[in-house]
Amino acid sequence: MSGLPTFKRLPRAVREQQMLDAAVKVFSRRGFHAASMDEIADDAGISKPMVYAYLGTKEELFVACLHREGTRMMAAIAGAAAPDLPVDERLWRGLRAFFGFVGAHRDGWAVLYRQARGERPFAAELAAMRNQLVEVVAGMLDHALRAGGREVAATDLEVVAYALVGASESLADWLADHPEADPEQTATRMMNVAWLGADQLLRGTTWHPPKA
Amino acid sequence: MSGLPTFKRLPRAVREQQMLDAAVKVFSRRGFHAASMDEIADDAGISKPMVYAYLGTKEELFVACLHREGTRMMAAIAGAAAPDLPVDERLWRGLRAFFGFVGAHRDGWAVLYRQARGERPFAAELAAMRNQLVEVVAGMLDHALRAGGREVAATDLEVVAYALVGASESLADWLADHPEADPEQTATRMMNVAWLGADQLLRGTTWHPPKA
């Protein structure tokens, strides 16, 4: 009608991705509650009822974001850390893929790590993903330990793995706030902390609290 | 009037603490936005206008919670890790105090770590506290390195410190969800991961990525 480019109609699959992009962006900045469906729709260049028609309620939309970003992240990591490599090589590749993902999808990371945590209905979803990672890391440690003829209680291994995953998440979060930082270098730093500590553990060196 | 114990009037200082207790509890479970002032007032056994009269708006109330819990935590850590002890002893005492605090104030921890993060106006407050911790840890590492005649770029040290703090937070969070777990033991585990890795670092052992 007017000279302005009256925007084209697009197939559902395309619009859904645009909506998810907008939702991830808005959720990452505002958080679940403070984000408004109006703003998301606006940002996607579409009207609100379309969002409801395609992605359902606000909660369902948030879950959809979580799924997309979570799946992408896990796929990136799993695709990099082939299970037939030596342990330190696997760890290194996994870390590199992880930090690479965070560097390339800062918004997605923020939704996963900063916003979904603590929001009652979504925390479980996230915990499941995190546990998957912890299990993998614990499995790697266990594998390496057995190869060395040693054995450690499963609980202990899991706690160590938990700490390593937590440290990585923390550095990733730092990375997300520092656009100038290099994901590769951050991965190397994390590898230093993780592997050197893990390596000592694998050798049987342990630290004990001084007697009270 | 009736036989029911018609609750006493209490001085402002006492009521304020009760309100803060209730607020921390509710905020920790629901998060900032989903928490309602009505529920907080209810939980404190008082009516809503009293909360507004004493602690101000919802945002101010949340900040008050953050301040109280944050100050308590930092005080607990600082009080335990005297600066004239050897580095590993300082680290150990600091960790023990930290995990002790989290074990004893799970709600407070949840507000600080799970809820304040990602909520635009409060994240900065938290980041400042966290940075204080990171600086202290980085300072400890630097001190130990110089004593050994070595030196490492400040940025590298800070990133390592950041990772260690992150790992601790992560384990603390795990602890908050596992009432049966022992804070002391968790601290020991963290010490193992942290100190052994740091120790290697202090000795100059480093890991390098394999050439592409």
Added chain:
DNA sequence: GCGTAACCTTACGTCGGAGTAGGTATGCTC
């Protein structure tokens, strides 16, 4: 014993934002 200040309440105004009703336009199929 009486005024005054501090403690405390019920009952509202108001507003942002989730979710929907009902209708229009466009392209694809036959």
Added chain:
DNA sequence: GAGCATACCTACTCCGACGTAAGGTTACGC
């Protein structure tokens, strides 16, 4: 080129929750 499904919009309803107005009650000083 008629019919139909799909893409899309404007304009509403309604509820929950922040924040407040206006007033009641207990203690304490003098």
